[in-house]
Amino acid sequence: MAEFVVGEDGIKRYLVSITVNGIKYTKVVKANSLLVNFLREDLNLTGTKRACEQGDCGACTVLLDGKPVNSCMVLTVSVDGREVTTVEGLASNDKLDILQEKFIEHSAPQCGFCAPGILMSAKALLMKNPNPTEYEVREAIAGNLCRCTGYVHYVEAILDAAAASQERKDGKNG
């Protein structure tokens, strides 16, 4: 059973320990805390967006133990002891992830609201499948709705990122 305290208002609060972007946070949350709100409001990581709130649009996509999920449907208490990666966790040492670089190069996003979610879905894809086909890319981002772009530049950017990271790897190995 999760550890909890009962507040003055009589409501239980639960102790959770969650690793977000490599940093371990120990926090006290109510059972009704949704992961998306925890990230945005408790950790101030507002790159993860809220939109449809029902698992259709993918704007709130984060990686939970490496797999993309809709953080609007995940209870924060259920993530106790687990690892979350948000869009803020993609860049390291001020260096953008190759996917972010290619999104910029291809002008993939327009309004940009869906971009963090698409980055996370694409990241999960490339971690599992470094050399995807166009179909696989389209399928991987099928849970992310974009109402501006028609996806064409997104798909090109993701394919280009896959090719570029393969080249860099080959370069290093050779």
Add this chain to the structure above:
Amino acid sequence: MYLPDFEYFTPDSVEEACQLLSKYGPKAMAIAGGTDIVVKMKKEVLAPEILVSIGHLPELKKIEYVPGKGVVIGAGVTHNEVQNSKILQEKYLSVCEAAHQMANNQVRNLGTIGGNISNAVPSADMPPILIALDTTVKIVGSKKERTLPLEDVFKGPNQTVLEHDELITEFVIPDGSFTGSTYLKFGLRASGALAVVGVAASVQMDGGVIKDARIVLGAVSPVPLRAKEAENLLKGKQASEELFEEAGVIASGECRPISDIRASAEYRRDMVRVFTRRALLKAVNEGHV
């Protein structure tokens, strides 16, 4: 969007979960992936005062083959875990294909098979193929446990035979004699759409003759429906496209669709005919279960 307050329990076993559900009665509900229940709580369709987590229980997470029994799938296994299971890919590829057609990747990483069944949504993707493979369900409660054919679990839209303190713990796809099976989903988009019509078919072939068959229809009746008259037509006959068309016509007469935002009843009936024919053809021709 924010949820109203509730209490959350993290039991260590199915037994403890059932005892909690029994103790707190109807104000408590079990939660696994949360993709249905959390959304329904946001929409104020459900307002449980207590949620009992079961998604984390290792005993519900297995997929294993037990010789003489069949493939056992824990109720807490997610759709993507079904899709990626080597055991299922080898033995029941059609089950992996059905799991892959549910919602989108993010939802498939959360939503569990047990949840997909327990919610008893008429358009759910897993029931037709599992029923077509004669799957049985183990149901555990605080006082007793029982095993039922999956077909008998559904009572109506969002209604099952599960009592308040009961949980589905595992599914068993028995070693069978089916030589082919498939699930075809007709939705209005390739991803993230509910089925307008879903048809699962399984066949046992002896050369070109159909010895046995199952046709299970989704989204066209209050519960997943066996098209038994169409099944009977097939038994003992030589497989042919004409026969499958005839089976489709019969199946479309057996279903009881409604008109809704996705399609009219009339259109659904006609799609049952088309997809029954296609499902039978695929089950016979591709030759894998």
